[in-house]
Amino acid sequence: MTVTLITGANKGIGFETARQLLALDHTVYIGARDAERGEKAAATFGARFVQLDVTDDASVNGALATIGSAEGRLDVLVHNAGVLGHGDIDGPKALRVFDTNAVGIVRVTEASLPLLRESSNPTVVTVSSSAGSFWAVNNPDRPESGLPLTLYSASKAAATMLTVQYAKSQPGIKFNAVEPGPTATDMTAEFGIGRSPEESAGVVVRFATLDADGPTGTLQDETGELPW
Ligand SMILES: NC(=O)c1ccc[n+]([C@@H]2O[C@H](COP(=O)([O-])OP(=O)(O)OC[C@H]3O[C@@H](n4cnc5c(N)ncnc54)[C@H](OP(=O)(O)O)[C@@H]3O)[C@@H](O)[C@H]2O)c1
Numbered sequence: 001m002t003v004t005l006i007t008g009a010n011k012g013i014g015f016e017t018a019r020q021l022l023a024l025d026h027t028v029y030i031g032a033r034d035a036e037r038g039e040k041a042a043a044t045f046g047a048r049f050v051q052l053d054v055t056d057d058a059s060v061n062g063a064l065a066t067i068g069s070a071e072g073r074l075d076v077l078v079h080n081a082g083v084l085g086h087g088d089i090d091g092p093k094a095l096r097v098f099d100t101n102a103v104g105i106v107r108v109t110e111a112s113l114p115l116l117r118e119s120s121n122p123t124v125v126t127v128s129s130s131a132g133s134f135w136a137v138n139n140p141d142r143p144e145s146g147l148p149l150t151l152y153s154a155s156k157a158a159a160t161m162l163t164v165q166y167a168k169s170q171p172g173i174k175f176n177a178v179e180p181g182p183t184a185t186d187m188t189a190e191f192g193i194g195r196s197p198e199e200s201a202g203v204v205v206r207f208a209t210l211d212a213d214g215p216t217g218t219l220q221d222e223t224g225e226l227p228w
Contacts, residue, residue, distance in 0.1 A: 003071045003119075004208065005063075007031040007054055007108060008081025010041040012185035013127060016201035017078060019045050021208060026076065029067055033059070033081075054081045054104025055096075064111040073118035076208045079105045079126040079159070084187050085151040094151055101155035105162050116173050125207045126163045128177035128219065132156025135227035143182075160219050160228065167217030174214055176207045179221040 003026070009018045010032035022028045022045055031052030032038025042049035052063040067074055081104060085097035105126060116122040130136040131153045136144040147153070160177045167175040180203050184194035194200075203222045207214075219226045 002026040002075045003029075003067070003073060004076040004078070005029045005031055005050070005052075005067060005074055005112070006078040006080050007052055007104070008033075009047075009078075010034065010037040012187065013180050013183055013197050013200050013204065014078070014080035015041055016197040017080065017204045017208070018047055020198075020201050020205045021076070022047055024205070024209065027071065029063075031063060031081070052108075054108055055099045057107060060107045060111045064108075064115060068115050072115075074112055074115035075119040075122060077108070077112050077116065077122075077124045078204060078208055079108060079124070080204070082127065082187070083152075084149065085155075086149055089150060097151040098155050098158065101152070102158035102162065105159055109162075109166060113170070113173075121210075121212045122173040123208060123210055123214070124163075124166070124173060124175045125204055126159055126175070126177040127180055127204060128159045128163065129153070129156040130179040130219075130221065130226055132158070132160050133179075133219065133226055133228055163219070164217045171216075174210055174216040176210075176215060176217070177219045178203050178207050179219070179226060180204055181222060 006014050008014045009030040018028045028047040029050050030042045030047045033053035038049045050063040053059040083100045131144045136142045163175045163177040180200035182194040183200040
């Protein structure tokens with residue numbers, strides 16, 4: 001059985017990714033910062049739950065220790081937890097957005113590396129965003145060029161760069177970033193945009209189920225590789 005951890009999987013794209021990977025016979029750990037929400041989500045389709053707040057070192061280390069004791073390895077890690085942080089900008093909000101969307105990736109990756117190294121086909125997927133792509137935000141033909149999401153875009157640029165840097169420093173592990181596509185979730189609810197989480201999770205699942213000779217160090221959406 002493939003052992004998979006998804007952060008922020010109690011709802012939205014992470015929840016749907018968990019559901020689809022479980023249907024592919026993965027042993028899925030739903031990471032959620034809130035125990036009640038996480039346990040309820042896991043119980044919906046028989047996944048496992050680990051308390052995991054990506055902004056809290058003790059929580060992250062505890063979650064990976066639980067998986068290590070139970071499974072002895074981690075095959076697939078999906079960095080999905082994220083916040084939008086739109087509206088007025090100040091230092092505390094910037095710290096929160098970067099802590100969740102970028103530093104959280106560092107925390108969870110570092111805690112996961114020993115278990116990923118025990119896998120025969122370790123794969124890490126970062127649910128990033130084309131809003132963090134220089135190419136997309138400077139291209140007037142792309143919707144990202146009109147998005148007033150300063151902190152989100154900057155933190156997702158960091159998330160994507162972390163992905164490519166980890167791909168370089170950890171050649172035995174695949175690291176890819178994905179843009180799932182505009183999706184109707186709580187994150188986007190007030191904008192009224194997006195397709196279903198079921199559809200967007202398909203992109204994440206594709207990169208979570210790569211063969212050993214699959215790509216690494218890329219940013220992709222459902223149409224293929226995106227310029228950065
Ligand atoms: N929706 C889109 O159009 C879109 C497009 C491109 C990329 N994305 C990315 O897709 C990912 C999932 O977003 P979504 O649209 O599914 O949004 P969502 O429904 O708001 O889900 C976000 C998830 O992240 C969790 N989370 C937030 N802060 C956390 C923390 N500190 N520790 C652990 N979990 C935390 C949330 O948990 P709580 O329930 O506890 O808040 C929730 O489970 C995000 O990384 C987002 O940036 C989304």
